[in-house]
Amino acid sequence: MATELSDLYRRYIDCLNNQDWDSLAYYVNTEVAYNGEVVGLDAYRQAREREFREIPDLHFEVSILVSDHNTVASRLKFDISPSGEFLGLPVNGKRVSFSENVFYEYKNDKIVRVWSVLDKTAIETQLFLR
Amino acid sequence: MATELSDLYRRYIDCLNNQDWDSLAYYVNTEVAYNGEVVGLDAYRQAREREFREIPDLHFEVSILVSDHNTVASRLKFDISPSGEFLGLPVNGKRVSFSENVFYEYKNDKIVRVWSVLDKTAIETQLFLR
Numbered sequence: 001m002a003t004e005l006s007d008l009y010r011r012y013i014d015c016l017n018n019q020d021w022d023s024l025a026y027y028v029n030t031e032v033a034y035n036g037e038v039v040g041l042d043a044y045r046q047a048r049e050r051e052f053r054e055i056p057d058l059h060f061e062v063s064i065l066v067s068d069h070n071t072v073a074s075r076l077k078f079d080i081s082p083s084g085e086f087l088g089l090p091v092n093g094k095r096v097s098f099s100e101n102v103f104y105e106y107k108n109d110k111i112v113r114v115w116s117v118l119d120k121t122a123i124e125t126q127l128f129l130r
Numbered sequence: 131m132a133t134e135l136s137d138l139y140r141r142y143i144d145c146l147n148n149q150d151w152d153s154l155a156y157y158v159n160t161e162v163a164y165n166g167e168v169v170g171l172d173a174y175r176q177a178r179e180r181e182f183r184e185i186p187d188l189h190f191e192v193s194i195l196v197s198d199h200n201t202v203a204s205r206l207k208f209d210i211s212p213s214g215e216f217l218g219l220p221v222n223g224k225r226v227s228f229s230e231n232v233f234y235e236y237k238n239d240k241i242v243r244v245w246s247v248l249d250k251t252a253i254e255t256q257l258f259l260r
Binding site: 071072073075088099102103 | 194196197198201202203205217218229230231232233235245246247248249250251
C-alpha cells in the first residue's frame with residue numbers, strides 16, 4: 001500500500017518533469033488545496049506551467065521520500081535558474097540550489113492537499129542577501 | 131516498526147517541549163547533522179536551549195507525521211512570539227504562526243540527520259513585509 005503511493009507520487013513527478021499537463025488530472029484531485037487554500041486542478045496546472053515558463057531549466061528531483069497509506073512526504077532538490085524574481089528575490093537567471101520539503105495528502109489515489117515549504121533562506125544566502 | 135519510530139519521535143518532541151535537556155541524548159545521535167552540517171549533540175542541544183530563551187512561548191506541535199523504517203517526516207506548527215529577530219526578521223515579540231516541514235533520518239533509533247525548512251514567507255506575510 002505504502003509502496004504503491006510512493007510509486008504513484010514518482011509518476012506525478014515524472015509527469016511534471018515531462019510537462020505532460022494533460023495527464024495531471026490522473027494524479028491531482030480537481031479540488032486540490034495548496035497550503036490551506038483550495039485552488040483546484042486548473043489553477044494548480046496553470047501555476048506549474050507558469051513555473052516552467054519562468055524557470056526554463058526547472059527539474060524536480062526527489063531526494064527523500066516517505067509515505068504511508070494516505071500521505072507522501074518528499075524532499076525535493078532544485079538546481080535551477082529562475083529568469084526573474086523568485087519568491088520575491090532578485091534571482092535574475094543566477095543558478096540557485098535549494099530544497100522544498102512538502103507533504104501531499106491523497107484521497108482515492110489523487111493529491112488533494114499540498115503543504116509545501118521552500119527553503120528561501122538558502123536562496124538568500126546564495127544571493128549574498130544574508 | 132514504523133509505528134515505533136513515530137512513537138519515539140513523539141517522545142523526542144515531548145522532550146523538547148519539557149526542556150528535558152538531560153534526556154536529549156536518548157533521542158539524538160552524538161554526531162547529529164543539521165541541514166548537511168555535522169553539529170554534534172552538544173551544539174544541537176545549545177541551539178534548542180537558545181531557541182527557548184529567545185522564544186519564551188516556544189512549543190512544538192506535530193500536525194502531520196509520516197514515517198518508515200528509518201525516516202520521520204513531520205510538519206510542525208508554531209504559534210509563537212520570538213522576542214527579537216527571528217530568521218533575520220524583526221518579529222520583536224509579535225505573535226506569528228508558521229510551519230516547519232522537517233525530515234529526520236534515524237540510525238539505531240536516534241536522530242542522525244535533520245533536514246529542516248521553515249516557512250519564512252508565512253512570517254514575512256504576517257509582518258506585512260511582502
